[in-house]
Amino acid sequence: MRSIQGLLSEVAYLQRSCEYLMQNLLDVETVANNIEYLDPLQESMVETATLQNASAIKGEIDLAARLAEHWKTAIEHAAG
Template identity: 60%
Template sequence: MRSIQQLLSEVAYLQRSCEYLVDALQHIETAGTHLQELDPMQEAMVESATTEAVGAIKGHLDIATRFAEEWQTRLQHI
């Protein structure tokens, strides 16, 4: 039973982490919709920040998804 309790605890932690991510993304979306006309320098700054952040986040999400799928597969074979 200890292993099941640990599994459920870890899943709850990861779900909360995902909720925090969704919350952060919603704040970013709100900030983006409130941006006014940008000068070329600001445009470049937004593009750079977006490219860097999205690349890192997508990479981590892809890896996390693969790990979760592997975990699910391992549990199904027990």
């Protein structure tokens, strides 16, 4: 079934993308854990970067989760 092969190919791609995201998040965590001291300007820069980036990533992840649920529901309905 060509449609199922295409679906599974897309799922595999998205799973690899999630793994890439997880690795990047682990890298951010490693960098943070290796910081020993920040002056007030650096504190502010880290805080700003965290607020901006974490918020954007959370929004995208929440949207992606809702889309995956919608996708699953659509497949379930199509398969009857």
